[in-house]
Amino acid sequence: MNWGSALQLAMRALWRNKTRAMLTALGVIVGVAAVIAMLSIGAGAQQRITKTMDDLGSNNLVIRPGSVSRGGVRKGAGGRTSLTRDDAVAIADLREVVAVAPSVRSSAQVRYRGSNWGTAIEGVTEDYAEVRRWSVAEGDFISEQQVRSAAHVCVLGQTVSRELFGLASPIGEILVVKGTACRVVGALQPKGATAWGTDQDDAVFMPITTVQRKLMGINYVNRIDVSTVGREASFRVLDNVKRLLRDLHRLGPKRPDDFRVFNRAELAQSSEESARVFTWLLGSIASVSLLVGGIGIMNIMLVSVTERTREIGIRMALGARRRDIQWQFLLEALLLSGAGGVLGIALGLGGANAVATFSELPVIITPSAVLIAFLFAVLVGVFFGLHPARKAAKLRPIQALRYE
């Protein structure tokens, strides 16, 4: 028997029971649509998380001073004064480090003419914007020259700019920060709140030297941000930074670290990993419905084999070999699952687009998700079609012919 004839026979057999075939295929249609929709929503969520992590700087390390313990009183993380700008300069020379941004943080009441606003003051260097991924909306960021000369200049976050200047441009205006007059040289693009709810735009950025000397009277730094060439590299840099700082701080083998290093990549990785697990979880749940669809196929094919026992007997008498009979029933199952797969893809794509249109969820339809769902459907057809097809092929001609 050739393929064309086999296909024709299978299609005709299905056509004779159109309603039954449609209902059986429906199980596969819903299953495939569910798998595609779930994988697409999962992929969308995953991409959003990756983007959020990259915005935070997933290649970055954050170094903070360790805790202080003096006379039994422990002051908690960041209490030490162990980090300095010299540490930052030394770290910048390490391999695979792109940029280093030491910073100090304070808070102050900022005045402009009649109005005032309480906000965070960040003492920064010229690399800060790059390392922490700020972009300038207007004017310039703090320059190297301004850091070296401890210039009285500042750059405003969007919240501060809006509170003090409204919609007008702040560039060139003079602010008073803790009694020090500063000229506004730039304004930043908004970055929004952190995942923890702090408004990142509610800050004034000034040269680190100015803040250390004029506002705080200190010579240490609160934090050093290090950007590395890549996520992989960040783990190597982390080890090198630890070793370097222990050397610089002359810590003997028995002394604990007087600093702490956090790797942003770890957080990014675990978030992305959980998103991936989530996607697979959604996909697996959806594929259970595909499996149920397959059981529907097997059920109907078994009924069909019993109903058509006489037909099978006649075909065998006329010269059908066992494999001809097996293929006929297997092809019917495959046609059901294949047609169900194609219609399911259409429904899945429609559903995913509807979700994308009517909800805030990002949806990404990948060709691989469509392919996986379709192949899975076909596999289900083969798996659940094989048993009924075998059963049909194993019938003995005389018994099948006599079957009433």
Added chain:
Amino acid sequence: MNTPVIEVRQLYKTYALEGVDVHALRGIDLRIDEGEFVAIMGPSGSGKSTLMNILGCLDVGDSGSYRLQGQDVSAMSADQLAAVRNHQIGFVFQNFNLLSRTSALENVETPLIYAGLGLAERRQRANDALRRIGLGERANNHPSQLSGGQQQRVAIARALVTNPSLILADEPTGNLDSATSDDIMGVFDALHREGATIVLITHEHEVATHAQRILEVRDGQLLEKAA
């Protein structure tokens, strides 16, 4: 001398029915030459259905040999037997055994599908066979739209379409009234005149008289009766 179409020697067949061994065939010897028209008679339970199943390659005997066109079929596999049925044997059954909801033409085509022929040749040969038994104009009717006699004619066309060496008819008039029976037996007579080898199984003596030779199965053994 020519190779006989059927050559059976010392054929035995026993099967267990509800735990009791039934000796259906007990040493059958049979030779049928090309162009012969042979009737096999016998009461029900005599073993004639078993003999018919074995002659039709739907079943195999326990011992003894069966040569069809000189080919030993007693040791063939299921698929080899299927090929033999397809190429060498044309079946006509008592209850017609047509595929329902399938046109007469497609019914006749079915054996050719399993012979691996393409659509155009199948159509051509099936139409020829239908015309040969006088049903050319009913090719697109389904079995349910045909009378009993017409359905049996379609079945005969289906048996002829592969040009088999043997036509095996099992009570072909059993479900037909006497006028239609005569009509169908006329078709077999015509096929015989054209040189077909026919084995007819029946329990009606009147039907058997159309054959040249009449054999009787009794208690699993074969007796030659004068025609």
